[in-house]
Amino acid sequence: MKQRFSQVKSLKTIVTDSNNNILIILMNWQNIVGKGNSRNMIPLELKQKTLTVAVPNNMVLSIASKFAPVIINKANLCFETESVSKLKFDMKPELFKKAKTEKKNVSARVPEISEEEICQKKQELIAKFSLNDNIAECAARIELLNIKRGKNEQ
Numbered sequence: 001m002k003q004r005f006s007q008v009k010s011l012k013t014i015v016t017d018s019n020n021n022i023l024i025i026l027m028n029w030q031n032i033v034g035k036g037n038s039r040n041m042i043p044l045e046l047k048q049k050t051l052t053v054a055v056p057n058n059m060v061l062s063i064a065s066k067f068a069p070v071i072i073n074k075a076n077l078c079f080e081t082e083s084v085s086k087l088k089f090d091m092k093p094e095l096f097k098k099a100k101t102e103k104k105n106v107s108a109r110v111p112e113i114s115e116e117e118i119c120q121k122k123q124e125l126i127a128k129f130s131l132n133d134n135i136a137e138c139a140a141r142i143e144l145l146n147i148k149r150g151k152n153e154q
Contacts, residue, residue: 049085056096111148
């Protein structure tokens with residue numbers, strides 16, 4: 001048990017070391033800038049009380065610059081002393097993932113089911129399981145899709 005506490009103490013020393021304050025910033029980044037903003041800003045380093053933050057483009061840079069004092073104040077709340085006095089923004093679009101906007105042809109994978117088939121299967125499910133009308137229709141569609149997909153894949 002004593003060994004476990006010494007490991008925790010040494011970890012605390014590493015994290016609170018002034019050279020590793022960036023770790024504290026990283027661990028609290030969502031709380032500092034907000035969940036949505038944390039996807040568009042990445043803390044890179046903290047040197048001589050200057051926090052360098054990567055941003056993907058000029059638009060994010062201009063908006064983040066307006067909130068620099070708020071970011072600095074929230075970052076300093078993570079420390080016992082003032083560790084951040086200035087923000088420096090660095091444009092690094094390569095660090096940010098681009099959203100895939102590629103559309104796939106979904107209709108090719110969804111087999112067609114006639115209204116007659118759905119009605120018949122719906123009535124079977126209502127009789128067999130005493131389901132309400134809407135639930136029976138949904139279940140009928142799901143079951144028929146699974147059956148048809150199974151036939152198409154073989």
